[in-house]
Amino acid sequence: EVQLVESGGGLVQPGGSLRLSCAAAGFTLRTYDMYWVRQVTGKGLEWVSAVGTAGDRYYPGSVRGRFTVSRENAKNSLYLQMDSLRAGDTAVYYCARAVAATHDAFDVWGQGTMVTVSS
Amino acid sequence: SYELTQPPSVSVSPGQTASITCSGNNLGDKYASWYQQKPGQSPVLVIYQDTKRPSGIPERFSGSNSGSTATLTISGTQAMDEADYYCQAWDSSTVVFGGGTRLTVL
Numbered sequence: 001e002v003q004l005v006e007s008g009g010g011l012v013q014p015g016g017s018l019r020l021s022c023a024a025a026g027f028t029l030r031t032y033d034m035y036w037v038r039q040v041t042g043k044g045l046e047w048v049s050a051v052g053t054a055g056d057r058y059y060p061g062s063v064r065g066r067f068t069v070s071r072e073n074a075k076n077s078l079y080l081q082m083d084s085l086r087a088g089d090t091a092v093y094y095c096a097r098a099v100a101a102t103h104d105a106f107d108v109w110g111q112g113t114m115v116t117v118s119s
Numbered sequence: 120s121y122e123l124t125q126p127p128s129v130s131v132s133p134g135q136t137a138s139i140t141c142s143g144n145n146l147g148d149k150y151a152s153w154y155q156q157k158p159g160q161s162p163v164l165v166i167y168q169d170t171k172r173p174s175g176i177p178e179r180f181s182g183s184n185s186g187s188t189a190t191l192t193i194s195g196t197q198a199m200d201e202a203d204y205y206c207q208a209w210d211s212s213t214v215v216f217g218g219g220t221r222l223t224v225l
Contacts, residue, residue: 035214037162037214037216044205044216044217044218044219045154045156045162045205045207045216045219046216047213047214047215047216050214058212058213058214060213060214061120094161094162096162099164099167099173102167102168103209104150104152104167104168104209105150105152105164105167105168105207106152106154106162106164106207107164107167107173109161109162109163110161111161112161
């Protein structure tokens with residue numbers, strides 16, 4: 001079964017760091033463009049990062065310089081290193097897979113992991 | 120920065136057709152995708168590349184995209200279609216989501 005399982009969320013103080021993990025099953029993660037998307041409770045979806053099959057990385061301005069996306073092929077996993085966290089980063093974080101041979105849309109999503117930034 | 124605008128809410132009677140719009144500057148020149156999200160669940164892709172349905176998505180879901188507006192159409196809407204719907208597109212190496220539309224099946 002194709003699935004993504006996130007982990008690593010939790011409570012962190014403002015200015016702190018957290019590393020999210022996303023384990024892929026049923027497919028080879030390195031052959032797909034992969035994404036992180038977050039959602040504040042009761043609000044809409046917000047794109048957080050993208051990594052292409054060639055290793056190219058993209059971020060929105062709201063997290064650029066603070067968040068870093070990476071892959072570990074041996075573990076078939078995706079990561080999101082989040083530094084200098086702010087209260088506004090509090091959200092559920094989803095990893096998602098792009099539709100095969102495209103980067104346009106995301107056809108597999110994880111269940112999400114909650115990140116709370118608070119003192 | 121690029122923006123996608125959706126109506127906050129749409130209501131439809133069971134069995135009728137629901138249309139949810141998504142507006143953005145020259146959106147028709149980009150690919151639009153649509154996601155369905157039910158409370159407490161992860162988003163589900165229902166339409167990608169304007170008109171394509173992923174495997175397992177019912178035929179009553181269809182999409183179009185022209186000019187500045189993409190439209191998700193649900194024909195013969197069922198109670199199970201009640202959810203939040205988000206449009207999404209790429210612009211200048213940036214992923215953009217619309218604000219979401221709450222579909223209520225009355």
